[in-house]
Structure formats: C-alpha cells, structure tokens
Amino acid sequence: MTEIRTIHRRRRLALGALGVAAAMLVSGCNASTSTGGAASQTGSGSSGQAAGSANKPTITLVTNSWEGSLANNVVAQYVIEHDLHYPVKLIDLSEIPAWPATAKGQVSAVLEEWGHANQYQRYVVGNHQVINAGQEGPLGNIGWYVPTYLMKAHPELATWKGVQKDWKMFVTPQSAPQGQFLDGSPSYVTNDAALMKNLHINMKVIYAGSEAAQLTEIKTAYKQKKPIIFYWYTPQYENAIYKFSQVKLPPWTTACAKLPAAKVNCAYPPYDLYKIENAKLPSTAPAVAAFIKRFHWTSGDQDQVAYDMAVKKMSDTAAAKAFVSSHASLVSSWLHGSDTKIVVPPPGT
Amino acid sequence: MLAHGEIAVAEGAVDAPSPRAAAPGNGPSSPHRPAVCWLLSAGGAVAVVAAAAALSGFHAGFPARWNPGVAGGFSSLDNWVTAHQQSNFFLGTVIGDISTVLAVCTNGLLSFLTWMTWVGVLAAAGAASWLAGGWRTASFSAVVVAVLGLSGLWGESMATLSLMAVAIILSVLVGLPLGVAAAVWRPVGQLVRPVLDVMQMLPSYAYLVPVVILFSIGNPAGIVATFIYAVPPIVRFTQLGITTVGGDVVEAAAAFGATRGQVLRKVELPLALQSILLGLNQVIMMALSVVVIASLVGTGGLGDSVLQALNVVNVGDAFTAGIVIVLMAMALDRSSGAFGGRIGRSGRRSARQLALLWGAVVLVVLAAHYGAGLGDFPSGWSLSVSTPINTALSTLQNRLYHFASIPVVGGTSNLSSFLTLDVLNPLQRVLTALPWWVVLAVVGGAGWLFGGLRRALLLGACVVAIGLMQVWSATTVTLSQVVVALVLDLLIGIPLGIAAYRSRAVDRLLRPVLDLLQTMPAFVYLIPVVLFFSVGNVAGVVASLVYALPAAVRATTLGLRSVPVDVVEAGDAFGATARQRLGKIELPLARPYLLLAVNQTIMLVLAEVIVAGLVGAGGLGYSVVVGLERDQFGQGLTAGLSIVLLGVIFDRLTQGRSRAGTFTSAT
Missing domain, CATH: 3.40.190.100 (Glycine betaine-binding periplasmic protein; domain 2)
Known part of the structure; x- marks a missing residue:
C-alpha cells in the first residue's frame, strides 16, 4: 500500500511542478506579446530612456568583439534614444552571424564592417536584403x-x-x-x-x-x-x-x-570601414536609417570613447553622454547633414 | 553538495557515449572462437593494413589526394540552406514559428521575473528550495539570489535564468518522450544513441552559424544551441530508468492484466522517476555550462558579461560573472538534487501547508511590486571583487612567471617551455610523422584486443573518416595535447583522490574547489592560463587539465570508497600496512572506477579542445573556431566531427573489455 501511495504522491508532485512551469510560461507569454522581437535587452547600459517611443520599433545594433565597435554603438544608441526617440538595444554577436541577422531584420544595423567581401556579395549585391550605409570614418x-x-x-x-x-x-x-x-x-x-x-x-x-x-x-x-x-x-x-x-x-x-x-607579398590593404543596415529599415524607421547613413567620425573619436569605458571604467551611457555633449556640431551633422560616401570592401577581404 | 558522488558516477555511465560503462575485468566479451576463424580475421586485418600501406606509401599523415570533398559538401549544404531559407516551407515557416514561440516565451518569462521584483524572486526561490530540500537548501538559494544582486549583474542573471528555464523545459518536453520511446522500442534506442553521442561531443561552435541562420539570433538560437547540448542526459536517464525496472515487477503487473500502456504509466515510469530526476539534474548542469556559448549568438545575459570582460582583458569582471553562473548552477543543482532525493521518502507537506506557503509568496510579490514599488535589485548595493582579483593576478604573475620563483620547477614560464620543447613538440612530431595506416593498425589492433572484431572495425572506420575529412594534421596536434593533459590529470588527480579518501578534511576542502573548476565557464580562465603559460599548446593543455581534473579526483575517491569494508578489514587483520592496503587491496579493487576516471577525463579534455584553440594551441579547436569566425562552415564542421570521432575512439578503448555491468546499477 505504501508503495502505491508514494507513486501517487510522486505523480502529484511532478504534475504540480509541471503545472507551475506551464502557468509561468502562459502568464509570461501573455505579458509579452506586445513586446515581440528577439533577444532580451541586457548588459548594454542605458535602457529605454526614449520618451514617446511607444509605437516605434526597437533598433538593434551589433557589438563585435573589439571595444571600438562598442564605442560606435553606445554613442549611436545615445543619439537615437535622445534625439530620435527610438528604443535601442545592443547585442553581442560575431561578425559573420551578424550578416544573416541583418538580412533578416533581426539586426537593424552594424556600424563597423572590416571587409567581408563575400558576405557583401551575398547580401548586398546578391539578394538586396542588406544596404551599404556608407563610410564610417576611421581607416x-x-x-x-x-x-x-x-x-x-x-x-x-x-x-x-x-x-x-x-x-x-x-x-x-x-x-x-x-x-x-x-x-x-x-x-x-x-x-x-x-x-x-x-x-x-x-x-x-x-x-x-x-x-x-x-x-x-x-x-x-x-x-x-x-x-x-x-x-x-x-x-x-x-x-x-x-x-x-x-x-x-x-x-x-x-x-x-x-x-x-x-x-601575397605586400602590406594589408587600407580598410575603409563601412556601415550596413537592413534593407527594410528606411521604411520601418526612416529617421534611424537616415541617421545611420550619416553617422561618421574619426579613429580618435572612437578611441576616446573606448578608452573612457575600458580604462577609465566610465559607464557606457556616461561615456556616450560625455562625447555627445562635447561634439554638438558633429552630432548635428548626423541628424541633419548628408549621407556618407559609399565605399565597397575590396575583394579578398 | 548533496548526492554529488552518485551524480558523478551516473554521469560517467551516461555521459560516455554509451550507457555501457567502463567496467573491465570480467574476461573478454567474445566467447571462445575456433582458432582458424581467429587466424583468418587476423590475416584479413594484416592484409587490409598492408594494402593501405601499399596504396598510400610511407608518407607521413593521410594522402591529400584522397579527398572526397566532405568540407566542401557541408559548405554547399550551408549555402543551400541560406539561399532557400525564406522560400522553403519547413525552413522558413515551421522553424520561423518555433523561433517566435521560443522568443516570446523567454521574453515573457523575463518580464514576469522583472515584474516579480527582486524581493519576489528571492521569496519564490526560497520557498521552492525549502519545499525541495528544507531549510539548508532554502538558505543556500537565498544567499545565491542575494549574491546575484550584490554582484551588480541582476538584470543579466534574470535574462540568463529565463533563457535557461525555457531551454530546460524544452529539453524535458522533448527528451522525456524520446527516452521512453528509446526504452520501449529497441530500434529507436539504437538509432538515438549515436545521435546523442554526436550532440554531446560536437562542439557548439561548429554549428552556431546554421543555427543562427535558421533560428533568430538571440534567445531562439541560444535556446536551440543549449538544447542540443543539454538534452542527451534526460533521454539517457529516462531510457536507463525504464530498462532497469525489474522484469519481475513488469511481469507481475502484466499478470494482473495491465496493458502495455498501463505498465508503462503505472509501473515503469514511476519506478524510473528517480533516474529521470537525476537526468533533469544533469540537464540543468549542462545547460548552465554553455551560457557563454549561447551569448555568442546574441542572447545577452551573464555570458555577455563574460565576453565583454574578455574584450577588454578584464579577468576580474569575467570572474565575477563566472562566479554568478557557478552559484546559479549550484543552487539549481542542490535544489533539484534535494527534490530527487526527497521523492519516495516521507515528509511531504500537506496541501494546506503548500497553499499557505505559496499564498505567502504571492502576497510578498504583490506587496513588493505594488506596495513597495520595487524592481530590479538596487544598483547601489553592490560588492565588486573585480579590482582585487585583477591586482592579485598581476601580483601572482610577477611572482610565479619568472624563473627561480618556485623551487625545482623554476617559474611557470620555464615549466611551459619545458613542456613545449621536451614533451609536447616531440610527441606531436612523432604523431605527425606516422603514416595513417600505422595509426589504423594500432587503433584497430587495440580495439580488437578490447572489444573484438566489431570494435576493431568501428575504430578503424573512425581513423579512416578523420583522414578522408582531410583534418589529419590538426588531429595529431590535438591528440598530442589530449594525451599530455590526460597523463598530467591522472598524475595530479589520482593522488588528490586518494588524499580525499583518506582524510575528511582534505575532502571537505577539495569539494568546493572541484565544483568551481567544473562549473566555471572556461572562457573565464582563458586569460589567466595565458598569463602564466604564454600563448601556445601548453596553455591549451592547462585549460583542459583544469576542467577535467574534478572527474579524475572524484572517480578515484568514489572507487576507493566502493571497496567493501570487510575486505579492507580482512587486509588489516592480516597485518597489512597502510601502503600495502592501498597498493594491494584498495587500488586494485577500485580499478573499474580508475578506468572510469580515465574515460571521463579524456571526454572532458576533448570537450575543452575549443578553449585550447582560443589560447593558441592550434589543432582541431582552432579549426572549429576559424570555421565560425571566418564563414568556413565546412572546415569547422569537419574539425568538429573529428573531435567526435576522437571521442568515440578513446571511449571505446577505455571502456575496457566487459560489456556488462553499468555503474548506475553498481551504486
């Protein structure tokens, strides 16, 4: 008899656990249908300060494994959130997977591309799912x-x-x-x-x-x-x-x-770093798409922001804010200026 | 750690590519065969090797002209998937919908956790672990939740927790029925086993790009990658649990007129529950061990903190995030372990108690959310250990790196050059210089010795496959490191295991250290390893060694403990000294476990081949990483598969002679 009772007890326990898990999932799923989208927003510093961003899509930028790429992103995030009022999230992703993700629109843009002629051929020239958003500035x-x-x-x-x-x-x-x-x-x-x-x-x-x-x-x-x-x-x-x-x-x-x-028996080619964005971004978030096409700065600018974060241990937002407030005219050109020059990755890069 | 011994053993029996574990010594598996038959097959084998030698000549390695283009084939498959991903119904719509469900559930769970506020999470975690294991478990969980907050990584922790929860639930939903099917229908079981082997041994790096292309980046891809790695234990433990239910019990039920379905539902599954829960426990641990990998595809969370700290070479920050992952794993391990241990014992709370408890938790959550207006853990309450860790490491490097800083050995840099110049390089040179058919003969012959013709054929096929995939030289590089790491691990691990067996104090001291080494994401010690041993093959060996050491220590201790007390006492009665007792009684009787130690150590060292590739050790690990980072899918996958094949070869060679006797039944 005790044997049978324990079996029942076990079943009840297991069922109970499953029930709790299911309830959590269901309640969670309902709570989130409005947020939609892919990855969760974490570890990227400032979050959703954007006022009036109720119906605007979240802009996703890719951070690659070097600090300069994070520097681009925190500054862009700051400007997009404060001036264009779109919510922004930054995700960590390797360079190659970032291309198909941009093509599918899971990533809005990548602000620093080093070469990648093959991917460029496949997604920009080939199926037009990605747009060349022009020169980034640093060589x-x-x-x-x-x-x-x-x-x-x-x-x-x-x-x-x-x-x-x-x-x-x-x-x-x-x-x-x-x-x-x-x-x-x-x-x-x-x-x-x-x-x-x-x-x-x-x-x-x-x-x-x-x-x-x-x-x-x-x-x-x-x-x-x-x-x-x-x-x-x-x-x-x-x-x-x-x-x-x-x-x-x-x-x-x-x-x-x-x-x-x-x-090969010569030096490396000069890499004219460039930006890419999802082909649908100009229709879903026109102001952001335009901003990304105009975004342009120098190696010195990028190093400064990266240094502030990595060495001076400033928070991402603080470093971005410091840069933006001391470079008003540059930021204004990103918002109202003209598109940056289109550069194409040389073959074999 | 509750029931850790049992878990380690069961893990041994199940993590190894087959549920048959390493129990040798019961004589050869093949019954006596006529001598003629034996001679014929031996002659055949010699002929095969001779033919191979004649065809390819005495050149080192594997002929490059024998290239069926495996890597290229994989790459074209990848290209095809990319090209047809949108138009193909299955690839586009079905997988797309799965991705959406996974994303929505993870985000939903995260919003729910955020809504609960940190006080609510604390209350819920405390209540759940109190139910599972009582006050000790509850207080441990509570401390862990507090540390998550104090580390300043609350948001990241919750993101990781929700990702892991969905991945674990998915693993159970898929793994449990699959395990039942594998137990009930033999063909399914036979089909599933090699697939699980590959899932568990193929480094995630090798298939991350297609996973990202098929599933969305972020949580869906992260969940799928985690699922692939973490689902095998629950399938295996379910299968094992059901198949070990005594035949007499099943017959008795059938005699009372139970149908097959009833027997399964009312007899086999309940009796297998303990084993299934052990499987769940393993799923949790394995899922948490790939948190950082999941972050490579953009899931965010704690893995991101580790990766970002690596980008700026900040070990302290990486270590902080690593510790949080470890603690989360330990809390889940203790709670689920305690839950498993509790099943079948008395002491269940009454329904009223349960209702009261959960009612209280709900009240706390509501009060925290609406009443106190709390949210994430207050960012002001943080304790940073990052700077002290960085300072300590730098000081240690200054002390230990230079020669003459440690007696006899010199500094870590001397040790490193010695290992490279006098051990690893010569071994690698020998392995690289061998023609492939010599390796075929050696591996095949050893297989024959241990497991008869069938095993010899299997292992021979593995050797040829590695050659045909054209990753021979990278494999020899990895092989030399695996061998050295194994030897060092046993040299360090077995004495430590003996010491832990002899002295409770040592055991108690070692346990948390071993737990830490096993669950700490390897990415965290990537930099320290290079700090002390320089970029290169020694760094790779040390990284693998550190990860695999716990298995060697634990299996040794466990083996010695398994020696029957009366045998030991009999030895004492005959006047055996402590040394004699160890050498003549305990160690020989613990042999199956020592073999298990070897088996598990090799498997774990192979699991770490990727990390070796990240610290300059080259070999297969580097090829897999290049495959991911440089869009060379075929190259990455062939290198990854070669790691799997190495695993199969080592596993079958260290499984010993017997096919009987699984370890789980021994405990």
Whole structure:
C-alpha cells in the first residue's frame, strides 16, 4: 500500500511542478506579446530612456568583439534614444552571424564592417536584403607592430627587412627553431603565414586564437620589456595605453591584391570601414536609417570613447553622454547633414 | 553538495557515449572462437593494413589526394540552406514559428521575473528550495539570489535564468518522450544513441552559424544551441530508468492484466522517476555550462558579461560573472538534487501547508511590486571583487612567471617551455610523422584486443573518416595535447583522490574547489592560463587539465570508497600496512572506477579542445573556431566531427573489455 501511495504522491508532485512551469510560461507569454522581437535587452547600459517611443520599433545594433565597435554603438544608441526617440538595444554577436541577422531584420544595423567581401556579395549585391550605409570614418590599418621600446633599441625593425634579419630574437618555445610572429583573433583577415614564406622571413605564425589571449601575451612581454612582434590594427583604444610602432611591409598595390592568398607579398590593404543596415529599415524607421547613413567620425573619436569605458571604467551611457555633449556640431551633422560616401570592401577581404 | 558522488558516477555511465560503462575485468566479451576463424580475421586485418600501406606509401599523415570533398559538401549544404531559407516551407515557416514561440516565451518569462521584483524572486526561490530540500537548501538559494544582486549583474542573471528555464523545459518536453520511446522500442534506442553521442561531443561552435541562420539570433538560437547540448542526459536517464525496472515487477503487473500502456504509466515510469530526476539534474548542469556559448549568438545575459570582460582583458569582471553562473548552477543543482532525493521518502507537506506557503509568496510579490514599488535589485548595493582579483593576478604573475620563483620547477614560464620543447613538440612530431595506416593498425589492433572484431572495425572506420575529412594534421596536434593533459590529470588527480579518501578534511576542502573548476565557464580562465603559460599548446593543455581534473579526483575517491569494508578489514587483520592496503587491496579493487576516471577525463579534455584553440594551441579547436569566425562552415564542421570521432575512439578503448555491468546499477 505504501508503495502505491508514494507513486501517487510522486505523480502529484511532478504534475504540480509541471503545472507551475506551464502557468509561468502562459502568464509570461501573455505579458509579452506586445513586446515581440528577439533577444532580451541586457548588459548594454542605458535602457529605454526614449520618451514617446511607444509605437516605434526597437533598433538593434551589433557589438563585435573589439571595444571600438562598442564605442560606435553606445554613442549611436545615445543619439537615437535622445534625439530620435527610438528604443535601442545592443547585442553581442560575431561578425559573420551578424550578416544573416541583418538580412533578416533581426539586426537593424552594424556600424563597423572590416571587409567581408563575400558576405557583401551575398547580401548586398546578391539578394538586396542588406544596404551599404556608407563610410564610417576611421581607416582600418592592419599590419605588423612591435612595442616602441623595441623599435627604439632596434631601429632596423622599421621595415620588414629588419625583421628578416632579427628573427632570432623572437624565438619562443612555441615557434622554435624559428622566430615567433603572434596573430590574434581568427575572425580577422591575415596573410601573415604567406608573407613569411614569400618575403623569406624565418618566422612561424602562432595563432593566439582570440584577441584576449593575444593581448594578454603582448602585455606580459611589454611588462618585461621583451621582444615581441605581432599582428595589430588601428583604431584600437589599447594604443593609448601601450606604445606600439608599425613595421613597414612592401606597399600594397592593386597588382598584389589580385594575387591568390598564398602568393601575397605586400602590406594589408587600407580598410575603409563601412556601415550596413537592413534593407527594410528606411521604411520601418526612416529617421534611424537616415541617421545611420550619416553617422561618421574619426579613429580618435572612437578611441576616446573606448578608452573612457575600458580604462577609465566610465559607464557606457556616461561615456556616450560625455562625447555627445562635447561634439554638438558633429552630432548635428548626423541628424541633419548628408549621407556618407559609399565605399565597397575590396575583394579578398 | 548533496548526492554529488552518485551524480558523478551516473554521469560517467551516461555521459560516455554509451550507457555501457567502463567496467573491465570480467574476461573478454567474445566467447571462445575456433582458432582458424581467429587466424583468418587476423590475416584479413594484416592484409587490409598492408594494402593501405601499399596504396598510400610511407608518407607521413593521410594522402591529400584522397579527398572526397566532405568540407566542401557541408559548405554547399550551408549555402543551400541560406539561399532557400525564406522560400522553403519547413525552413522558413515551421522553424520561423518555433523561433517566435521560443522568443516570446523567454521574453515573457523575463518580464514576469522583472515584474516579480527582486524581493519576489528571492521569496519564490526560497520557498521552492525549502519545499525541495528544507531549510539548508532554502538558505543556500537565498544567499545565491542575494549574491546575484550584490554582484551588480541582476538584470543579466534574470535574462540568463529565463533563457535557461525555457531551454530546460524544452529539453524535458522533448527528451522525456524520446527516452521512453528509446526504452520501449529497441530500434529507436539504437538509432538515438549515436545521435546523442554526436550532440554531446560536437562542439557548439561548429554549428552556431546554421543555427543562427535558421533560428533568430538571440534567445531562439541560444535556446536551440543549449538544447542540443543539454538534452542527451534526460533521454539517457529516462531510457536507463525504464530498462532497469525489474522484469519481475513488469511481469507481475502484466499478470494482473495491465496493458502495455498501463505498465508503462503505472509501473515503469514511476519506478524510473528517480533516474529521470537525476537526468533533469544533469540537464540543468549542462545547460548552465554553455551560457557563454549561447551569448555568442546574441542572447545577452551573464555570458555577455563574460565576453565583454574578455574584450577588454578584464579577468576580474569575467570572474565575477563566472562566479554568478557557478552559484546559479549550484543552487539549481542542490535544489533539484534535494527534490530527487526527497521523492519516495516521507515528509511531504500537506496541501494546506503548500497553499499557505505559496499564498505567502504571492502576497510578498504583490506587496513588493505594488506596495513597495520595487524592481530590479538596487544598483547601489553592490560588492565588486573585480579590482582585487585583477591586482592579485598581476601580483601572482610577477611572482610565479619568472624563473627561480618556485623551487625545482623554476617559474611557470620555464615549466611551459619545458613542456613545449621536451614533451609536447616531440610527441606531436612523432604523431605527425606516422603514416595513417600505422595509426589504423594500432587503433584497430587495440580495439580488437578490447572489444573484438566489431570494435576493431568501428575504430578503424573512425581513423579512416578523420583522414578522408582531410583534418589529419590538426588531429595529431590535438591528440598530442589530449594525451599530455590526460597523463598530467591522472598524475595530479589520482593522488588528490586518494588524499580525499583518506582524510575528511582534505575532502571537505577539495569539494568546493572541484565544483568551481567544473562549473566555471572556461572562457573565464582563458586569460589567466595565458598569463602564466604564454600563448601556445601548453596553455591549451592547462585549460583542459583544469576542467577535467574534478572527474579524475572524484572517480578515484568514489572507487576507493566502493571497496567493501570487510575486505579492507580482512587486509588489516592480516597485518597489512597502510601502503600495502592501498597498493594491494584498495587500488586494485577500485580499478573499474580508475578506468572510469580515465574515460571521463579524456571526454572532458576533448570537450575543452575549443578553449585550447582560443589560447593558441592550434589543432582541431582552432579549426572549429576559424570555421565560425571566418564563414568556413565546412572546415569547422569537419574539425568538429573529428573531435567526435576522437571521442568515440578513446571511449571505446577505455571502456575496457566487459560489456556488462553499468555503474548506475553498481551504486
């Protein structure tokens, strides 16, 4: 008898638990039908201060894995919420998944694109689900860098020929018997392995696999004033804290750009960073679509906001507010000026 | 942690690709065969290897010309899906509707939690865990809820909680019927098992892009990714629970005229409930272990905090978010574990008590929302541990990195160069230099030894598949790291396990540390690992080692505890010294568990291959990450599948000889 009773009891308990879960879900679902949409709004600093945004769609911007991308977004969020009165949410997403998401309208816009000629071909030229929203302003500069203390001690490192000569000082257990060249996040385009081969430099490219790992390694070397050479880029707020100097590679030419990846023997192309937005944004949120097409600033502006957040630990909103209130005319040009120049990612990027 | 031992063992039996666990020693599985038959198959095997050698020659690795284009095929499939996603009814409408339901439910749950206010959440969590486990569980949950608030991550925690709740409910809704079906119809069971293996071992990174393309970014994609990883345990435990219900009980019910359905509903399912709840417990733990991965597709929540902290290399912030995830997992684990332990025992509250309790909770919620006008946890009440952690790490690095800072070993940088130059690189060189058919012969031969011809064929097929997918060299790189991590893990883990068995104090000290290592998202220790060991293969080995260590320690302790007391006492009576007792009695008798330790350690090390790829260890992990980040779906998936195949090979080799005796029945 006790056996049967326990079985019943268990069933009741289990049913009860299911019932509670179902009730929560149902009540939740009802509560939210008006909000619709995809991801929840979290971790992105200021939320819905937009007055009069009752019937306006939520604008979703993608934050990529570098701090500069967050800097773009917090400033844009501030302006869109305060001047255009649309609610904004920021979501973290990798660069590649951001493209299909923008095409489907789950993402309204991405304010900083580095290349991505394939995705551009597929979604902008191909099925017209994404619009090129023009130049962002900063010129992305990818290349080889060494800490400035090292450049001062070894002035020959100013060009790749110096690296060819000095490879021995970069040997690590990882790369032995060759010198080590440190690459970072796999999402960034790199030709470094081909460059080593084609420029006859006795170095091995070690892929750190993530920017966090790469930066940690660079900082450890920097602390000890040790030799290190790595793939790096501007704009990057860390450049305001650490002094890095660029190593000149053979100049980039259009002829070199046409070479297959394994044959590349010149510097990285200059990346004219650009913005993209969902093709339907001009009809669903015209003011925002226009704002994004006009948004334009400099590397210095971006680094400053990124620095305020990452190093000075200012909140996202505070950093954005500080920038907006000290750049009134720039912000006004985003609201009333003209569209930025259309730039197209070069092939192979 | 309540019932942690049992959970770890059951996890061992079920996480491993097959419910048959690693219980060796009962003699070879194959019955005696005629010698002629054996000779014939052996001759056949030698012929196969010789033919392979003749065809591909003595070159290192796998011939590049044998390339059926698997990666390219996967990529075209991906392109096809992208192109037809809108026009295809199933891909567009059906999956689109599923996404909408998932999004609406998650957002709804989040709004509900927000509406409840933080005081309401505290009250509800306290009440639920009091019902599940009593005052201790309740106070633990309450402390955890308070910490969620004090960490300054209240909003993120609630977002993660609602995402996890929906993913877990979805797992139960799908997994439970599937488990029943697998138990009732054998073919279903046979079909489901390899699929679950792949779901559990294939790194989420490998399929995130199609998940994002098919389901919306944000919560739907996050839920689907979590579901894929977390659903296997409930299917397996349900199946296991039902199939282990004694045949006599079922026969007795049938004798009383019960139909098949009645037997299932009234006898088998209730008796399997304990096992099912254990499965639920595992689902919860696994779901919480992929919070950060879910954030890669834009779900927000605590995973975002970890990722954003990584972007600016702020370990303190990442650690804070990591601890919050760990505590949330521990609270859910304790409550669900206590609930499972309570089932079938007396002490249930009466209906009146229940009504009173929940009535009180509702009153608290209403009072907090309407009366006090509360909302999220007050942002002023926060305790930040971020800066102290960063300072401590930096100091530690200064102390430990340089040579001569630790006696004998030198600094962590010396240790790292030693491991790279004298252990990992030579091993990797050997593995890379071997022609593929040598590996085929070794792996196939070992399979034969342990499991007969069938296993030899299976393992041989795995080796060939890795070659055909053209990921041979990346696989050898990963293999060398897996082997080193395993050896180090056992060298550290078994003595620790023995120490924990010998001394209660050590055990008590180790437990929270092991819990922390196992549930802390690996992304959090990505930076510390590089701080001490530099970018490279050692960093990868250390990251995997840290994650897998708890399994080695726990299985050892558990194995020693399983040795019958009378045997130990008999040894003592014969005058055995402590050393003799350990070496001659306890360790040999605990052998099945030690083998389980090996098996589980390898599985966990393989689960960490991705993180190894994120700290510069290269290999398959890096290929999978590149696949995601650079839009090379085929490459990522083939590398991911190769990790699965490595897992199958290691699992079948460490399962030992016997097919009998699952561990769950042993406990």
